[in-house]
Amino acid sequence: MLSLLVFLPLIGGFVLWAVLRGRHDAARWLTLGIACVELGLGLALWSQWGPGFFIREQARWIPTIGIHYLLAIDGVSLVLCLLTAVVTLAAILVGWRRIRDWGTFGPLLLAAEGGIMGVLTALDLVLFYVFWEVMIVPIYFLIALRGGPRAAPAAMKFFLLTVAGSLLMLVSLVGLYLVHGQHTGYFTFNYFQLLHTPMTGDLSLWLMLGFLAAFAVKVPMLPLHIWAPDAYCEAEPPVAILLSGAMANVGAYGILRLCLPLFPEGAQAFAPLGMALGAAGVVYAGLLALVQDDMKRVIAYSSISHMGLVVLGLFAWQLQSLTGAVYLLLAHGVAVGGLFAVVACITDRGRPTALDAMGGWFRPMPRLGVLLLLFVLTSVGLPGLANFVGEFLVLSGSVRSDLLWAAVGTAGIVVSVTYFLRMYERSMLGPLKEDLALPDLGARETLLLGALVALVLWLGLYPASFLDPIKGVTAGIADLVSVAPGAIAEHVVH
Amino acid sequence: MWSTDLLLLAPYLITGLGGLAVLLAGVLPIAGRGRLAYGLTLLFLLAAALACIPLRGQTHIIQGLIIIDVTSLSFIALSAAGALATVLLARHYGPTLGEVNEAFYGLVLFATLGMFMLVSTEDLLTGFLGTELIAVPLFALIAWQPRRPGAIESGLKFAVLSGLAAAFFLYGMALIYAGAGTLDGQAIAAAAAGPHGFPLLVKIGTGLLLVAIGFELAVVPFHMWTADIYQGAPVPVTALLGTVGKVAMLVFLSRLVVSQMSPVWADFVPLLAAMAAAGMVVGNLLALRQQNLKRLLGYSTIAHFGYVLVALASGGPSGYQAALYYGLAYTAMNIAVLGVIAAVAGETGDREELDSYRGLGRRHPWLGLVLAIGVLSLAGLPPTAGFFAKLLVFFAALQSGGYGLAVLLALTTAVSFVFYLRVLLVFFSAAEQEPAPTARLSFGAGLVLAGAAALTLGAGVYAQPFLFR
Numbered sequence A: 001m002l003s004l005l006v007f008l009p010l011i012g013g014f015v016l017w018a019v020l021r022g023r024h025d026a027a028r029w030l031t032l033g034i035a036c037v038e039l040g041l042g043l044a045l046w047s048q049w050g051p052g053f054f055i056r057e058q059a060r061w062i063p064t065i066g067i068h069y070l071l072a073i074d075g076v077s078l079v080l081c082l083l084t085a086v087v088t089l090a091a092i093l094v095g096w097r098r099i100r101d102w103g104t105f106g107p108l109l110l111a112a113e114g115g116i117m118g119v120l121t122a123l124d125l126v127l128f129y130v131f132w133e134v135m136i137v138p139i140y141f142l143i144a145l146r147g148g149p150r151a152a153p154a155a156m157k158f159f160l161l162t163v164a165g166s167l168l169m170l171v172s173l174v175g176l177y178l179v180h181g182q183h184t185g186y187f188t189f190n191y192f193q194l195l196h197t198p199m200t201g202d203l204s205l206w207l208m209l210g211f212l213a214a215f216a217v218k219v220p221m222l223p224l225h226i227w228a229p230d231a232y233c234e235a236e237p238p239v240a241i242l243l244s245g246a247m248a249n250v251g252a253y254g255i256l257r258l259c260l261p262l263f264p265e266g267a268q269a270f271a272p273l274g275m276a277l278g279a280a281g282v283v284y285a286g287l288l289a290l291v292q293d294d295m296k297r298v299i300a301y302s303s304i305s306h307m308g309l310v311v312l313g314l315f316a317w318q319l320q321s322l323t324g325a326v327y328l329l330l331a332h333g334v335a336v337g338g339l340f341a342v343v344a345c346i347t348d349r350g351r352p353t354a355l356d357a358m359g360g361w362f363r364p365m366p367r368l369g370v371l372l373l374l375f376v377l378t379s380v381g382l383p384g385l386a387n388f389v390g391e392f393l394v395l396s397g398s399v400r401s402d403l404l405w406a407a408v409g410t411a412g413i414v415v416s417v418t419y420f421l422r423m424y425e426r427s428m429l430g431p432l433k434e435d436l437a438l439p440d441l442g443a444r445e446t447l448l449l450g451a452l453v454a455l456v457l458w459l460g461l462y463p464a465s466f467l468d469p470i471k472g473v474t475a476g477i478a479d480l481v482s483v484a485p486g487a488i489a490e491h492v493v494h
Numbered sequence B: 001m002w003s004t005d006l007l008l009l010a011p012y013l014i015t016g017l018g019g020l021a022v023l024l025a026g027v028l029p030i031a032g033r034g035r036l037a038y039g040l041t042l043l044f045l046l047a048a049a050l051a052c053i054p055l056r057g058q059t060h061i062i063q064g065l066i067i068i069d070v071t072s073l074s075f076i077a078l079s080a081a082g083a084l085a086t087v088l089l090a091r092h093y094g095p096t097l098g099e100v101n102e103a104f105y106g107l108v109l110f111a112t113l114g115m116f117m118l119v120s121t122e123d124l125l126t127g128f129l130g131t132e133l134i135a136v137p138l139f140a141l142i143a144w145q146p147r148r149p150g151a152i153e154s155g156l157k158f159a160v161l162s163g164l165a166a167a168f169f170l171y172g173m174a175l176i177y178a179g180a181g182t183l184d185g186q187a188i189a190a191a192a193a194g195p196h197g198f199p200l201l202v203k204i205g206t207g208l209l210l211v212a213i214g215f216e217l218a219v220v221p222f223h224m225w226t227a228d229i230y231q232g233a234p235v236p237v238t239a240l241l242g243t244v245g246k247v248a249m250l251v252f253l254s255r256l257v258v259s260q261m262s263p264v265w266a267d268f269v270p271l272l273a274a275m276a277a278a279g280m281v282v283g284n285l286l287a288l289r290q291q292n293l294k295r296l297l298g299y300s301t302i303a304h305f306g307y308v309l310v311a312l313a314s315g316g317p318s319g320y321q322a323a324l325y326y327g328l329a330y331t332a333m334n335i336a337v338l339g340v341i342a343a344v345a346g347e348t349g350d351r352e353e354l355d356s357y358r359g360l361g362r363r364h365p366w367l368g369l370v371l372a373i374g375v376l377s378l379a380g381l382p383p384t385a386g387f388f389a390k391l392l393v394f395f396a397a398l399q400s401g402g403y404g405l406a407v408l409l410a411l412t413t414a415v416s417f418v419f420y421l422r423v424l425l426v427f428f429s430a431a432e433q434e435p436a437p438t439a440r441l442s443f444g445a446g447l448v449l450a451g452a453a454a455l456t457l458g459a460g461v462y463a464q465p466f467l468f469r
Helices: A004-019 A022-048 A075-094 A103-122 A125-146 A151-184 A201-218 A228-235 A237-262 A264-290 A294-316 A317-346 A366-380 A386-402 A401-427 A441-459 A465-491 B002-009 B009-025 B033-053 B069-092 B100-117 B122-140 B151-180 B184-193 B199-216 B227-234 B236-257 B262-266 B267-289 B293-314 B318-342 B365-379 B383-399 B403-428 B443-461
Strands: A055-062 A065-075 B060-061 B064-067
Touching: A004 A055, A004 A065, A004 A103, A022 A103, A065 A075, A065 A103, A065 A125, A065 B064, A075 A103, A075 A237, A075 A317, A075 A441, A075 A465, A103 A125, A103 A237, A103 B383, A125 A151, A125 A237, A125 B383, A125 B403, A151 A201, A151 A228, A151 B383, A151 B403, A201 A237, A201 A264, A201 A441, A201 B060, A228 A237, A228 A294, A228 B064, A228 B383, A237 A264, A237 A294, A237 A317, A237 A465, A237 B033, A264 A294, A264 A386, A264 A401, A264 A465, A264 B262, A294 A317, A294 A386, A317 A386, A317 A441, A317 A465, A366 A401, A366 A441, A386 A401, A386 A441, A386 B227, A386 B365, B002 B060, B002 B403, B009 B033, B009 B069, B009 B100, B033 B069, B033 B100, B064 B403, B069 B100, B069 B236, B069 B318, B069 B443, B100 B236, B122 B151, B151 B184, B151 B199, B151 B227, B151 B403, B184 B199, B199 B236, B199 B262, B227 B236, B227 B365, B236 B293, B236 B318, B262 B267, B267 B293, B267 B403, B293 B318, B293 B403, B318 B365, B318 B383, B318 B403, B318 B443, B365 B383, B365 B443, B383 B443
Parallel strands: none
Antiparallel strands: A055 A065, B060 B064
């Protein structure tokens, strides 16, 4: 079942490319079909949810060097897989009209989805790395081949930073393997066996930093975020949705799944800095969003700002903050998908997204205006909508770890209110700048945005259905922190 | 020499005698002798490769000169496959169309025999014979169809430089013999340390040997010729000299470094590490802004041998394993890429500038797929063989404490993505000039491309059987 979840889009995408190349319409429908089946698989997995890793699949792959084919899924991977399936579906619907050759776009999109699913379920570290790289190649081509004029450099920047980070992860990964092998005499890349590798604090920190380099680029975390605004803006909106709504999550997932449990001491030593970077990211990206003159860029920076909050929550390392961080990923994925979908609706009408060229668009497009308002309110964390739950949990957890950075993070949320309302005011309200015939949303667009709003409301009003699977996992990770300080103290004494 | 040895030597006999037979077939007074020579060449190479299958599992040393073991059998088969690819690609290769005759085939077979010798020996003299048996036919093959621009120049350049390398090789051998009294790689270290040994001479000799091998492998600082030869030689010949030809030398070097000679090499480990670092940096930087695809591949080769030297500098069984797997992956992925270049070459010459490939991947999606697999593997992306090769090098480096080299490998690999991705981007972006470039793929070339792509992917996805111990 898990293998199917991972390989259905990968193989389906390849078959699609091989068979339906050049047959635009058929390829488009088949892409949609595969994405729907994928979501169905995700829902089927949800119905089987149980405590811990409730499904595992294991096979021998390269036994002589301890590499296995090992897939497993627990609550956190489950909700993120569901989100990925939803976001991919949204991306397909957003691109329904504007993408001209689905014969190549569809396969690339599906391959990226399969790669993300693989990353979320692979628990052999080499397999994890394989999917990690499989995921970024189609994304590179999606950005480079079909975006704006500056798309190729943006894609290159994205790819280089990602690959540099992931190669450092590879070094750390092999390092961890060797350390574990030298201590136990048993060389393996199996996550479960690597969990309790004894190592000194320094080594733990360095190996953790190697992993973090890969994840921080993806998140994107403060100093390594430089690729994100360009990539989000230069890519076509469907690709931007996939990048910000699904691909960014795997970075946070990696920190949660690998950095914290595999290297509790190193991560603990890094946690204060991690919190600081997260909180600083919230404020910094928020301030940048405040001065952007393009709707796409405002959304891009708001996405980076929200991911900063996720990082803050992860490194605060509290049950609430960890749970909130994962929950925020869900909320942010859906909300940012909705925002970029609105951008796509605007560009589909042949209008630029520069804020100066907009104004008063609520009147010709009331439906778009209302739905955009809902997504904006979600993103600023209005109670009753999705982000509120996550942000509240992150901040209430972070306060216990470090009051200062929690306060800075909160200030960032205030900034987010400012820039989002500024964006909304300049685009939707005020007088119409010119007499335009702007048709309101069509059936496909209303359906898509309406579905995303429904998800936002579900996430906001009945969080328990997602919090339960998450909490079971984050509780285990939060417990690690109570063990680690003693170990660190021991290290300091020696 | 026993009669069973003859059986073990079957691949060598088939190729050597086959070379003579092909030369004879080419001058037979019958119509269709060209096709006959072509067919016979394919047959002999296939037979040599297949002869390795029943010999599997045997370990035997013939007269202390030829070692038959898993490694040599595997690389004999690989060399034969590489030569087969060369012959298949050359048959319909535009720039030398109608010029490829029995002499070409014969020379390819003799060069292949040289590779067989090189991959299966630790004896320096046999190694020297193998090296020269590869190099001498290549003088002619590189300059094939001498009216092509740059043909004579690159042939001459290769001849002069490999002559120089041969001189270093011979002098090194002479000094080692003077210092140790033997040329058998397994006995040199013991003899040099013995009562009549002269360790200093052995060390100097080994250093000279390293220079010679460095020339053949295009290791920095002996790399200058690579890009020129890659540009000037016919692409099928590049596929022979640039892949299996080099890999044979790599296997020879790997055997020397990890064999009984390892005490002698111990002093050279820092030097190997420095050459590795230089190769990774120089190769990738030179390739970075290169617009000529053939030259770009030449520079990328320099970088790849930098990666391989990281494994050899780490030494030990894991370094040996990594180097050999790297050789296999390197051959498969380079043949895939060079095969695509050969397949789309025009009658007048290769497409050289990267821009002339614009849009080819859209027009010929399957060619594009093979190129994408090959280039992504060169870049080291999973699940290709190129990735597992780098992973094994990481193992070897970190195991022996080469943290600096491992990090340098990671960073230079990241840099290399710039030019590898540029190649792919050009291939798959929309063609600007009309009409878009086209290609006609012959059956043989299609076979080569399919095989190389399958091996590149297969050895990556299922690496287990390709890990030599």
